[in-house]
Amino acid sequence: MRRSLVAGNWKMHGSRAENTRLLNGLLEYDGNDWEAEAAVCPPFVYLTDAARLLKESHVFLGAQDVCAEAAGAFTGEVCAAMLKDVGCHYVIVGHSERRALYREDDQLVARKFLAAQSQGLVPILCVGETLSEREAGQTEAVVGRQFDAVAAVAPPAAFEKAVLAYEPVWAIGTGKNATPEQAQEVHAFLRSRIAKLDARIASLLRILYGGSVKASNAAELFAMPDVDGGLVGGASLKAEEFAKICSVA
Numbered sequence: 001m002r003r004s005l006v007a008g009n010w011k012m013h014g015s016r017a018e019n020t021r022l023l024n025g026l027l028e029y030d031g032n033d034w035e036a037e038a039a040v041c042p043p044f045v046y047l048t049d050a051a052r053l054l055k056e057s058h059v060f061l062g063a064q065d066v067c068a069e070a071a072g073a074f075t076g077e078v079c080a081a082m083l084k085d086v087g088c089h090y091v092i093v094g095h096s097e098r099r100a101l102y103r104e105d106d107q108l109v110a111r112k113f114l115a116a117q118s119q120g121l122v123p124i125l126c127v128g129e130t131l132s133e134r135e136a137g138q139t140e141a142v143v144g145r146q147f148d149a150v151a152a153v154a155p156p157a158a159f160e161k162a163v164l165a166y167e168p169v170w171a172i173g174t175g176k177n178a179t180p181e182q183a184q185e186v187h188a189f190l191r192s193r194i195a196k197l198d199a200r201i202a203s204l205l206r207i208l209y210g211g212s213v214k215a216s217n218a219a220e221l222f223a224m225p226d227v228d229g230g231l232v233g234g235a236s237l238k239a240e241e242f243a244k245i246c247s248v249a
């Protein structure tokens with residue numbers, strides 16, 4: 001049985017005061033009726049504050065990115081050991097904004113995945129196609145390629161300690177989510193891809209859907225058999241909305 005996960009990607013939003021309000025608001029719902037795991041991924045500079053606020057809670061902490069290198073002369077970067085040190089459990093790798101805006105290619109994402117796992121962090125590996133790729137019928141080729149780049153360097157067992165997130169680029173921050181059927185189709189494709197490597201691990205792997213998830217559409221998306229929760233951007237910045245999404249997961 002896979003336990004659902006709802007992870008909030010705050011992106012570059014927040015302040016110390018806003019985050020305190022948001023997390024305290026979220027903690028009012030913590031433990032109420034969530035069967036799902038919940039996690040929040042604040043910007044790097046707020047991780048320590050968030051770790052302190054979440055200390056006694058069931059909400060996990062995650063980061064939005066990680067350096068592929070272990071340590072050293074990489075000005076501006078944050079390595080996996082540091083994320084672990086401040087209390088992170090999860091880290092997002094290969095978010096489409098990192099791929100598109102910061103030119104992260106499949107190979108770099110794969111190295112980040114390995115770097116995260118080397119420190120005991122659980123990577124949330126994002127894959128997803130653009131609108132033009134979908135319209136050209138390339139969705140499976142694109143997400144398959146993005147997944148294969150990681151599978152080429154990580155053994156099948158690595159996916160036992162990882163989470164996959166299908167995030168169609170055209171649905172992120174646009175208010176236009178994939179339909180449950182569209183999401184299910186790609187999730188099933190990804191699970192079958194992993195099943196070719198290891199059927200048991202494929203059945204255990206959590207595959208999240210991300211792209212304009214809200215309280216109003218979460219239930220129908222999460223009802224699909226291969227959708228094991230969500231990676232939530234905008235709606236994770238409102239405590240009540242995020243808590244509602246967690247409670248339906």
Ligand code: PEP
Pocket residue numbers: 009011167171172173174175210211212213231232233234235
């Ligand atoms: C995201 O940031 O990964 C995301 C899915 O954003 P949104 O929920 O706002 O579309």
